[in-house]
Amino acid sequence: MEDVYIGAGRALDPDKYFIVVVNQIGSGLSTSPHNAPLPFNGPRFPRVRIGDDVRAQHKLLTELFGIRSLQLVVGGSMGAQQTYEWAVRYPQMVKRAAPIAGTAQTTPHDRLFSETVIEAITSDPAWQQGWYQQPHAVQQGLRRHARLWGVTGFSTEALRLQKWQELGFSSLDDFVVGFLENYFLPMDPNDLITQAWKWQHADVSRHTGGDLAAALQRISAKVFVMPIDEDMFFPPRDCRREAELIPDAQFRPLKSLWGHLGLFGLEPSYSEQIDACLNELLSL
């Protein structure tokens, strides 16, 4: 995934910048239900929030690397939520921020969607309250979960135009199985639920007693708010509304017919837009 965003000659150029890429808690690579030590493993894994991610990242940067200032915090989807959390929680440390295809406060629509993906997994009898024998045992729930991502993760236009053909899939069903089920099936059900719950509860206004405007006013970073124009989870108007609450933020929508999962960099024009925006932001 980092190849979509980082590379020599790109805006995020590792020859030019010290780039730290972190996986979020519960992602399956970072500390997660499936790899946590006893007794905190599986469904006993604590409910973690975006703030927990960012506090852990802050410790990593300050204590391990001795970093005191960040030229740019950038991330997509839940990475955007972390970006907002960084800019609100540690305003003095973040010089620039680029939240891509995500919001600072989860909307009711996205809360309901994440509820349905959680239910898709937990309704599988093999789920057994999270004490399944093997992750793969919950495959029917995982497949249902994957299909729900297909309904909202891609734009109606992407599906109408059969853009799956560009990726080598022969039909909608082939695409849903070969792309979405293939992507989600190797994942651990408890890990996925940890992430979905975290998305569901993301809200920078936890710092200001529920006042979103007050939370976003705290930001001193230069911010480019970068929604994807066809995103059905984070429609540009939701992101624009938040951008208007951030001092001097610029609203920079990206074009991708794919919708939210355009984040995967499924077309060359996506990376070009990312580079153009981030180069401009980094030059400010």
Place this chain on the structure above:
Amino acid sequence: MEDVYIGAGRALDPDKYFIVVVNQIGSGLSTSPHNAPLPFNGPRFPRVRIGDDVRAQHKLLTELFGIRSLQLVVGGSMGAQQTYEWAVRYPQMVKRAAPIAGTAQTTPHDRLFSETVIEAITSDPAWQQGWYQQPHAVQQGLRRHARLWGVTGFSTEALRLQKWQELGFSSLDDFVVGFLENYFLPMDPNDLITQAWKWQHADVSRHTGGDLAAALQRISAKVFVMPIDEDMFFPPRDCRREAELIPDAQFRPLKSLWGHLGLFGLEPSYSEQIDACLNELLSL
């Protein structure tokens, strides 16, 4: 539901017109899996299509009532699909047509959505391949099915603005349970699946070997294509594209922040727009 569209002084005025309101096959009121005589009951109920509805309606109108000409065919959602089917299948009989919030050909997005609502029901262990003891036994599947309607049935804006408060609900969860679960739970699972499958396979181009343009060219009715501007199932651009294939059709989007389920007439301005459009169409 007919109260939203029909009444004295309204465009559809029963004092002025002979108005026939039909329920679709599988709806639970018309012939449906739960009330079909043996051996065609339950999951043995045949797969019916929009064309079967319209052929049955045609028989009703011509054989029972002796009607040879229709001043207007109008319907919302799957009713819009039937409206298109009427205008394509019996072009000489339909003088005017007003498909509201629906398409003549189901889009890949909607096909995938209807797949997920079918799976929500059939994945309930109580489903038992459709041979459940009582409809209510499948309540967990029915509740999941209801929640999926919440994600796409209402616009992201409606949920953001907490428009459920206008209907007397106190929270998103209260709304999902009190409105959506309450609406769908009394229904029969096989009935719902019959309808979902029918939606999924709606396609007037079955008359023309898959050529949608050729099918819509057959229409001789005056047509107002009336999507709902915030509809996430049938976005206006999908409806506009079809409108452009219909000779002399007019594109008349309706405003409703509710999105697709604005069809329920959840705000007074909706019925006003319906009347204005249909009055104009009926005057042509």
